[in-house]
Amino acid sequence: MGMIRNAAVAAAGILALSACTTNPYTGERQVSKAATYGGGAAAVCGLVGAIDSSKHARNAALGCGLVGAGVGAYMDVQEAKLREQLQGSGVQVMREGDNLRLIMPGNITFQTDSYNLRPDFYSVLNSVGQVLSKYADTTLRVTGHTDNTGGQQHNQNLSERRAGSVADYLVTRQVERSRMLVQGMGFNQPIADNSSEQGRAQNRRVELYIIPKTI
Known part of the structure; x- marks a missing residue:
């Protein structure tokens, strides 16, 4: 006893x-x-x-x-662990009801007009993957976004490839690809004004939605 x-x-x-x-x-x-x-x-x-x-x-x-x-x-519990792991990383953790949203700015994830991950961002995704692989009762939506510089088709392709790069790396951290929906939105969902450099920088991002599975 x-x-x-x-x-x-x-x-x-x-x-x-x-x-x-x-x-x-x-x-x-x-x-x-x-x-x-x-x-x-x-x-x-x-x-x-x-x-x-x-x-x-x-x-x-x-x-x-x-x-x-x-x-x-x-x-x-996941929110607390993600906030702890990502503090000071530049990744924003947001709570939306029972969902979590990670906003990964383009300036820390990719070089300009590239979908290759920055080497110094690997450690950040390692931390994300560590939490996601442990708490597997969630589905994940990985979405790429761009600013409105350049043509629509180019930005659509770039946003899809950037989301895919994040998803592919998470797979190497034991996060199952079957949990993920990977998509690109081009410049169709801005979160800031594209008329300024500051706004465009905010719009260049990859977002990761963490959604609990229904039981």
């Missing part, structure tokens, strides 16, 4: 730490409501992994946490 009690305490402690998110602008730690509400269920589910260290048991515990703690809590 002592082993079980210790495992329960450890599981609850791990979840409590995971439930805290970091505000990327203030650096303050804050507790997620969704993770708090699901804490009891996830702690109990964590006993599966504590008693049996096999890969099967760890996956079962993770799935149990998704069901017991709820989708919101499952995404809270």
Whole structure:
């Protein structure tokens, strides 16, 4: 019984730490409501992994946490880990309901008019891949965007190839390609004014949407 009690305490402690998110602008730690509400269920589910260290048991515990703690809590943990891993990287992490959106600016991902990843961006994608491969109960939408400089077809092709480059690299980090929808939007979905260089720089980006699977 002592082993079980210790495992329960450890599981609850791990979840409590995971439930805290970091505000990327203030650096303050804050507790997620969704993770708090699901804490009891996830702690109990964590006993599966504590008693049996096999890969099967760890996956079962993770799935149990998704069901017991709820989708919101499952995404809270991913959000917290992504914010921690990507702090200072230039990648913006946004929460939209139960979905997450990573905005990867073109100035840190690609050279001008190229779809080859910058070598210094590999470490950032390594961090993203580490989280995505662990939390596999999500689907991923990788979308490329450009500014309006140049022709429409050229920008469409460039946006598709840039999204494909990000997706291809994530596959090398054990993120299954079957989870991904890869697409390019050219310059059709700007997030800033293309009439200024600052606006065009914001529009040149790859976005990664992380969407929880329905159960």
